[in-house]
Amino acid sequence: MTINQPINDVIEARHSVRNYDGTTKISQTEMTAMLKLAFLAPSALNLQPIRAMVIATPQIRQQLATATGNKRQLTTASAVVLFVNDRENLAEAQPFLPAQRADNPAQSDIAALDTGLVAMQFMLVAKDHGYDTNPMTGFDHAAFSRILKLDPVRYEPRLLVAIGKAVQPGKGAPHKASQALIEFR
Numbered sequence: 001m002t003i004n005q006p007i008n009d010v011i012e013a014r015h016s017v018r019n020y021d022g023t024t025k026i027s028q029t030e031m032t033a034m035l036k037l038a039f040l041a042p043s044a045l046n047l048q049p050i051r052a053m054v055i056a057t058p059q060i061r062q063q064l065a066t067a068t069g070n071k072r073q074l075t076t077a078s079a080v081v082l083f084v085n086d087r088e089n090l091a092e093a094q095p096f097l098p099a100q101r102a103d104n105p106a107q108s109d110i111a112a113l114d115t116g117l118v119a120m121q122f123m124l125v126a127k128d129h130g131y132d133t134n135p136m137t138g139f140d141h142a143a144f145s146r147i148l149k150l151d152p153v154r155y156e157p158r159l160l161v162a163i164g165k166a167v168q169p170g171k172g173a174p175h176k177a178s179q180a181l182i183e184f185r
């Protein structure tokens with residue numbers, strides 16, 4: 001396991017992988033260490049509303065696989081991590097959010113941004129630990145909540161990330177040239 005590679009190398013080596021070896025186990029200690037780093041990500045008003053549900057149990061992953069087109073990732077990865085927005089977190093934040101309520105759609109959008117930052121850090125840390133990942137929004141959110149017995153009022157599923165050892169190294173998708181992406185004014 002290589003840890004603390006140069007950040008540019010880690011960023012360039014990360015590609016979405018959709019087929020994993022199906023046998024590698026990631027210990028709870030290592031998973032916790034990776035998520036701990038990921039959760040150092042910034043969040044709006046430092047509310048830290050995102051929670052990670054780590055699902056390694058094969059039977060539960062099999063059940064979840066019935067509620068997504070991304071079945072191979074669900075069944076061959078070491079684990080999938082469901083990042084959810086904890087709406088109850090807002091209650092603690094009332095002093096900062098006088099005009100906001102948990103059902104404010106803007107809050108959900110902000111939580112989506114917070115999720116992206118945590119998940120991106122998680123995928124890079126995972127790569128540094130020698131694992132590959134695949135972020136996924138292609139799953140039935142309501143069905144996942146039902147299968148995982150999550151309170152649908154409290155927890156809003158945001159992003160699923162598969163993590164494991166790739167059968168073959170990820171190839172990498174074409175990325176646009178910087179001229180098409182960056183403007184200076």
Ligand SMILES: Cc1cc2nc3c(=O)[nH]c(=O)nc-3n(C[C@H](O)[C@H](O)[C@H](O)COP(=O)(O)O)c2cc1C
Binds near residue numbers: 014134135136139172
């Ligand atoms: C928000 C988001 C949702 C995604 N959902 C899926 C998905 O449901 N299934 C899948 O196979 N890949 C999914 N991807 C992965 C993208 O297809 C992939 O990141 C993109 O093609 C670029 O490839 P790369 O990750 O290898 O750089 C998702 C990526 C993002 C950022």
